[in-house]
Amino acid sequence: MEKELIGKVALITGGTKGIGRAIAERLSEAGALVIVTARTRPIETHTKHHFIAADLTIAAQTDKMVNEINEKFGSIDILVNNMGGSTSPSGGFGALTDAHWENDLQLNLQSAVRIDRAILPQMVEKKSGVIIHISSVTGTLPVYQSLGGYAVAKAALNNYSKSLSKEFSPKGIRVATVSPGMVKTDTMDAYLQSLAKTSDLSIEQVTLDLMDSLGGIPLGRMALPQEIAELVGFLVSPKASYITGVNYIVDGGSNPSL
Template sequence: MEQFNFNNELAGKITLVTGGTKGTGKAIAERLLTAGATVIVTARHTPETLNDKLHFISADLSKHLGIQKLVTEVLKQFGRLDILINNIGGSETKGGGFAVLSDEDWEESLQINLLAPVRLDRGFLPQMLEQKSGIIIHIASIQGRLPLYDSTLPYAAAKAGLINYSKGLSNEVSPKGVRVLTVSPGWIKTTSSVAMMERIAQSSNITVEEATKSVIDALGGIPIGRPAQPEEIAEFIGFLVSPRANYLTGTEYVIDGGTIPTI
C-alpha cells in the first residue's frame, strides 16, 4: 500500500479557490497553502488584506466573460490547474416567500451558485483530462436537501442542482483520472451568514436573535449546538484534496453538526 507523506503533501499542486478572500473560502485557501500548494484566489474586488503568499486574480464569476477571463489568466500564468475548489456562492434574496421573488432574484442565484461552477469546470476540465489527473470540489449546502422557503429558496434550488450535476460529472470524468466531490456544509459562522440574519430580521420586523432562532428552527435544530467554524470546513477539504483521499470520488459529504435528521 502506498505510503503518504503528510508534510507538504500538496507541494507542486496548482490550486484555485473561488471566493477565496473571505469566510470559508479564505480558510480553505490558507489551509491548502499550509499543505504546500500554490494557491490562487479570486473575488470581484481586491481585498483590503490578503496573505501575501496567495495569488489573487480579480473576476466577476456571475458573468460568463468573467469566468473566461479567469480561466485564461490562470492557464497563462501557471500553465495548468490541479485542484479546483468551487466555493463561490451565496444568497442575497429577500425574505417573504415565493411571492416576493422576481425573475432577477432567481437568475442571480442560479448564475452564481450553479452556472459559475459549471462554467469553471468546463474551462479547466479539458486540461485536467489531458494530464489525466485533477480534483474538483463543489461547495454546495444542506439547503439542497432542506430548503428555507422564507428567505433562500432560489439558493437552495441552485445548490440541489449543483449536487446532482456534481454526481453526474464524477461518473463521466473519474474513469479519466479526475476526482469530483461535493461538500455540503450546514450553517457556518461567517460575516455573510451574520448579514443574512440581519436581512431576515429587517424584512420580518424581528430581532437578529429571533431571526437566528427562526432559521435554526427551520433547519430542525443543530444537535451539536452551534454553527461550524470556517476552519472546520477547510480542514476536511484539506483531507479530500490530499493523496490520502485518492479513492474518494462522486460522493457528497455533509458537514452540518447533525442538522439533517436522516441518514
C-alpha cells in the same frame, strides 16, 4: 501538517473571505500554490495567495482568468468551486421574480459549470485532478421562507456534481461536494441581521428560528469556516484518492436523514 500538496496548483473561487478564505489558508499550509478569485480585491494590501479579480457569472471574465492562470502557473490541479450566495429577498415563493431566480442560478450553478468547462480539459489531458463543489445543506433541506432560489440552485449543483463525477472519474478526475450547514462567517452575520430587521426580531431569535427550520443543530452551534476547510483539505489530498461522487453534509447533525 504534512506538506502533501507541494507542487500542486489550487484555484479557489470566492476565496477572499469566509469559507473560501479558510480553504485557501488550509491548502496553502499543506504546500499548494494557491490562487484565489473574487469580484473585488480583498481589503488586505498583502496576501500570500495570488489574487485574480473576476466575475464568474460572465463567460468572458472566466476565460480571461483561466488564460492568466495558464500563462503564469500552468494548469490547475485542484479546483474548489466555493463561489455562491444569494441576494434574493425573504418572503417565500411570491417574493421572487425571474431576475432573482436567474441571479441565484448564475451564482450557485452556472458559475461552477463555466469554470469547470474551462479547467476540465487540462485535467483530462493530465489524467488527474480534483474538483470540489461547495454546496449547502439547503440543497437537501430547503429554507423556503428566505432561501428558496438559492436552495433550488444548490440542489441542481449537487446533481450536476454527481453527474460530473460519473463522467470524469474514469478519466482520473475526482469530483466531490461539500454541503455546510450554518457557518459563522461575515456573510452569515449580515444575513441574520437582515432577517432580524425584516422580521422585527432579535439576532438571537432569528438565529434560533433558522436553526429550528433546519431541524435544530444537535451540536448547538454554527460551524467555523476552518472546520469546513479541514474536510476540503482532506478531500483534495492523496489520502482521499478513492473518494469521488459523494456529497458530504457538514451541519452539526441537523439533517434528519442518513
